[in-house]
Amino acid sequence: MDKTQNNKAWFLILPVLILVAFSAVIPLMTVVNYSVNDTFGSNDFFWNGLGWFEEMIASDRMHAALGRQVLFSAIILAIEVPLGIFVALNMPKKGFWASFCLVLMALPLLIPFNVVGTIWQIFCRIDIGLLGHSLAAIGIDYNYTNDALDAWITIVVMDVWHWTSLVALLCYAGLQSIPQAYYQAAKIDQASRWSVFRYIELPKMSGVLLIAVLLRFMDSFMIYTEPFVLTGGGPGNSTTFLSIDLVKMAVGQFDLGPAAAFSIMYFLVILLVSWVFYTVMTTLDAQETK
Amino acid sequence: MAQITLKNLAHSYSATPTSDADFALKQMDHVWQDGGAYALLGSSGCGKTTLLNIISGLLRPSQGRVLFGDRDVTDAATAERNIAQVFQFPVVYDTMTVRENLAFPLRNRGMDPAYIKARVQAIAQTIGMEATLDRKARGLTADAKQKISLGRGMVREDVNAILFDEPLTVIDPHMKWELRTQLKQLHRDFGHTMIYVTHDQTEALTFADKVVVMYDGRVVQMGTPEELFETPAHTFVGYFIGSPGMNLLDANVTGNTAQVLGAQVPLGAAYAPISGRTQIGIRPEYCELSATEGLPITIRRIEDVGRHRIIRGEVGGNAFNVIAPEGAAIGADQTLVRFAPERINVYADDWRVQGGAV
Numbered sequence: 001m002d003k004t005q006n007n008k009a010w011f012l013i014l015p016v017l018i019l020v021a022f023s024a025v026i027p028l029m030t031v032v033n034y035s036v037n038d039t040f041g042s043n044d045f046f047w048n049g050l051g052w053f054e055e056m057i058a059s060d061r062m063h064a065a066l067g068r069q070v071l072f073s074a075i076i077l078a079i080e081v082p083l084g085i086f087v088a089l090n091m092p093k094k095g096f097w098a099s100f101c102l103v104l105m106a107l108p109l110l111i112p113f114n115v116v117g118t119i120w121q122i123f124c125r126i127d128i129g130l131l132g133h134s135l136a137a138i139g140i141d142y143n144y145t146n147d148a149l150d151a152w153i154t155i156v157v158m159d160v161w162h163w164t165s166l167v168a169l170l171c172y173a174g175l176q177s178i179p180q181a182y183y184q185a186a187k188i189d190q191a192s193r194w195s196v197f198r199y200i201e202l203p204k205m206s207g208v209l210l211i212a213v214l215l216r217f218m219d220s221f222m223i224y225t226e227p228f229v230l231t232g233g234g235p236g237n238s239t240t241f242l243s244i245d246l247v248k249m250a251v252g253q254f255d256l257g258p259a260a261a262f263s264i265m266y267f268l269v270i271l272l273v274s275w276v277f278y279t280v281m282t283t284l285d286a287q288e289t290k
Numbered sequence: 291m292a293q294i295t296l297k298n299l300a301h302s303y304s305a306t307p308t309s310d311a312d313f314a315l316k317q318m319d320h321v322w323q324d325g326g327a328y329a330l331l332g333s334s335g336c337g338k339t340t341l342l343n344i345i346s347g348l349l350r351p352s353q354g355r356v357l358f359g360d361r362d363v364t365d366a367a368t369a370e371r372n373i374a375q376v377f378q379f380p381v382v383y384d385t386m387t388v389r390e391n392l393a394f395p396l397r398n399r400g401m402d403p404a405y406i407k408a409r410v411q412a413i414a415q416t417i418g419m420e421a422t423l424d425r426k427a428r429g430l431t432a433d434a435k436q437k438i439s440l441g442r443g444m445v446r447e448d449v450n451a452i453l454f455d456e457p458l459t460v461i462d463p464h465m466k467w468e469l470r471t472q473l474k475q476l477h478r479d480f481g482h483t484m485i486y487v488t489h490d491q492t493e494a495l496t497f498a499d500k501v502v503v504m505y506d507g508r509v510v511q512m513g514t515p516e517e518l519f520e521t522p523a524h525t526f527v528g529y530f531i532g533s534p535g536m537n538l539l540d541a542n543v544t545g546n547t548a549q550v551l552g553a554q555v556p557l558g559a560a561y562a563p564i565s566g567r568t569q570i571g572i573r574p575e576y577c578e579l580s581a582t583e584g585l586p587i588t589i590r591r592i593e594d595v596g597r598h599r600i601i602r603g604e605v606g607g608n609a610f611n612v613i614a615p616e617g618a619a620i621g622a623d624q625t626l627v628r629f630a631p632e633r634i635n636v637y638a639d640d641w642r643v644q645g646g647a648v
Contacts, residue, residue: 181377184348187368188375189395189442199383199394 034260052261062262064237065245066269069221072156072241076220079160081213084167089201091172102172105165117229120158124230144231148238151231155239158226163216170212174205210281214274221270242266292359292450294322294345294483299354301340307352314340316507317354322485324359327477329498330487333530337507338487339455345485346453347371358450374443375453379460380435382442384428388419391427392441399446409445416476417441433465440469444476451483458493470496491531503527519573520633525640528571534600534611536571536635539585543568543636546645551606553585558632559645566639574600574611576633579620584628587612592620603627 035052037045056062087105092098111119124144126132135142144154178200186196224243227233233240233248240248246266250259301315310316315337322328330338343349344356347368355364363371374395383391392410401409414420417437422430427438436457443452454473458466474497477484488494494501495515502512503526510524511517522528528536542549546560548570555570579587579601587610589603601612601620605627612627614620636643 179379179381181379181381184346184368184375185377185381185439185442188346188373190369190398191394192398195398199385203383203385 031260031263034256035264036261038257048257052257053265056258056262056265059258061245065240065242068238068240069242072223073217073220075156076159076163077213077216079156080164080167080216081209083160084164084212085171085205085209087164087168088171088175089197091168093176102169105169108162108165109169111162113225114229116158116162117226120154120161120226121230124154146235148235151235151239155227155230158230159220159223162226163219167212167216170208171205174208175201178204210278213281214277217277218270218274221273292361292483293324294451294485295355295357296320296322297355297357299344299351299356301337301344301349301351301353314507315344315351318509320502320509320512322483325481325483327474327484327497327499328486329494329501330485330504331489331491331494331501331530332504333489336504338489338504341504342453342455342485342487345451346373346375372446372448372450373453374446374449374451375455376436376439376443376457378456380432380439382427382430382435382438385426387424387426388414388430388438389423391438392445395442395446409447413441413445416444416479417472433461433469436461437469440473440476444480444482447480449482451485454484454486454488456488457486458488458490466493473497491533495531503530505530521635521642522571523642525569525571525637528573528635532573532575534574534602536573537577537605537608537610538569538571538637539605539608539610541568541570541636543570548634548636551585555585555629555634556631557634557636557645558630559636560647561636561643561645564636564638564643569637569640571635571637572629572633574613576630577610577612577627578629579612579614579624580626580628581621581623582626584626586625587627589625 033045036048036050038048038051039045091101091105108116123129124132126136126143132142132144141147142150144150182200183196186200191199222243223241224247227239227241228244228247231239233244237245243266246259246263249255249262296318298317298319299315300313300317302313304312307313330341332338340349344351347363347366347370351364355362357363358371383394386394389410392413393406396406396409410423411420414423417440419434419437419441422434427435430438440457443449443454458469461469470493473484473486476482484497486494486497488497495518499514500512501515501518503510503518503524505524505526511522511527513523518527518531522531522536525536525538528538539550541555543557543561543564546557548555548557550570557570585605587603587605589601591602593600593602596616598616599614599618599620601614603610603612610627636645
């Protein structure tokens with residue numbers, strides 16, 4: 001039997017298309033416009049072709065920022081994913097303490113990004129900050145404003161504090177969906193604690209873990225507000241991540257052309273890496289099904 | 291393998307049980323033979339799962355002891371009891387292959403790899419999954435997964451007992467029959483003690499040598515399918531076993547006659563004077579419509595189920611069913627129902643009274 005061809009359904013997605021056009025596509029097109037032109041203000045544009053792109057691809061400054069960004073995302077994923085799983089495994093399963101932990105875990109997620117940065121900036125100051133001053137008092141040479149390593153450690157700890165909850169809550173939801181019978185069966189089979197994790201909990205969590213890894217990768221790769229408030233990208237350029245550098249270039253130096261070219265490449269990199277993550281993880285999933 | 295003894299066992303979910311009603315499982319004393327196939331049968335909430343969890347060690351009874359052989363295991367953890375359990379829904383390790391799933395309980399106990407290999411092969415053959423041994427368990431159908439669960443339960447030779455908690459709930463009807471037959475076969479081949487929880491009488495009656503009928507936290511009867519059918523020890527057994535269940539009528543019993551609705555019904559045995567609410571119970575199979583003798587029956591509806599017909603009606607305001615064999619004529623003048631005297635059971639306050647010789 002022939003299917004009735006009825007493409008009217010496409011009209012139903014028209015509102016979304018319009019909305020997305022105004023909120024994302026059209027603004028993005030102005031960025032595209034800047035990236036292929038040179039401008040000195042007052043809406044005078046001079047065609048520059050792919051010049052800005054070539055300049056940016058060859059730029060050492062961008063290479064350094066990209067390197068720092070990749071390192072940062074790698075560290076964040078390496079710490080937050082295992083730590084989140086560990087926290088989720090050890091959270092109470094029911095009763096008052098379960099609700100208590102959930103609320104406690106959700107708190108950091110509810111704090112605005114710039115407030116998180118401010119909290120840590122003050123917390124770590126060596127003159128008045130609780131952490132910074134305490135560290136100084138016990139004789140540890142810590143100063144995030146002029147030591148690059150200290151700055152990195154501070155930003156990583158801040159991000160772990162801010163976002164591990166997200167991974168933990170997602171994993172917790174995954175764990176809660178495992179029927180009790182699985183644990184009983186594992187007990188009867190005399191499975192070790194590791195086996196229970198490896199063969200029951202991890203496979204059941206894989207779906208939410210995929211989401212958690214993707215979210216944490218994207219967020220950490222685009223991080224701006226917290227390090228900007230905390231270190232402003234310093235000392236020197238040591239914590240200048242891609243987005244911070246981009247803002248410096250576009251708003252600080254008014255190099256709109258190179259900044260636009262770079263933001264397009266930045267966008268494509270995130271898109272590409274997310275796509276690779278997603279494809280790899282879903283094909284792994286599909287292979288296991290076979 | 292071991293004989294299972296339940297000594298003065300009772301369980302209450304409340305911390306301070308005061309009355310009988312607080313007990314999910316009322317006090318019981320039972321010995322379950324080594325190598326027997328038992329079915330725990332009862333409606334939802336009758337305590338059969340509680341009893342199973344006590345035997346498997348997931349629940350500690352609030353009083354009494356559980357013995358496997360001579361060993362008191364009341365306080366032993368599940369893992370120490372050396373039992374296997376198959377759950378209502380298939381529990382398989384998704385990321386493992388079928389082979390790894392079957393080998394898992396053996397590997398965890400550090401068995402010899404050659405032995406594991408041979409044993410897994412043997413089990414795979416019994417459950418008919420040799421061809422899929424190297425596939426991941428995740429993509430299999432629900433009944434294949436449940437077969438793996440059954441196989442994992444079977445794979446250890448030295449288990450004290452294998453417990454089944456309504457294992458065929460998620461299985462298609464035609465597969466149910468096949469799996470039930472396989473279970474029966476496995477029981478014959480390996481001789482494990484098997485305890486099978488179900489609310490389906492067909493499953494219980496076909497699987498078990500001994501059916502344990504539970505009602506309201508009590509074991510009301512433990513017997514062969516035939517005993518449950520012919521001499522139900524409790525009116526619940528009469529009602530629950532059989533399709534439709536046993537007919538019950540209030541009566542006054544003196545000697546070998548029952549007074550029912552002003553008529554005399556002869557009984558197959560003589561009874562001493564009975565106190566409490568007295569009823570006679572008769573299976574629909576042993577009733578017969580008649581034009582000349584018996585109790586008046588009002589017929590409401592006749593269902594033809596192929597093999598026989600079920601006549602649904604009322605006797606003295608009580609629902610009453612009669613099974614008429616295929617081909618038996620039912621005429622408009624047949625307004626009476628008569629019983630086979632030797633098939634009538636007498637109940638006092640729901641419990642069966644044993645009669646003496648006439």
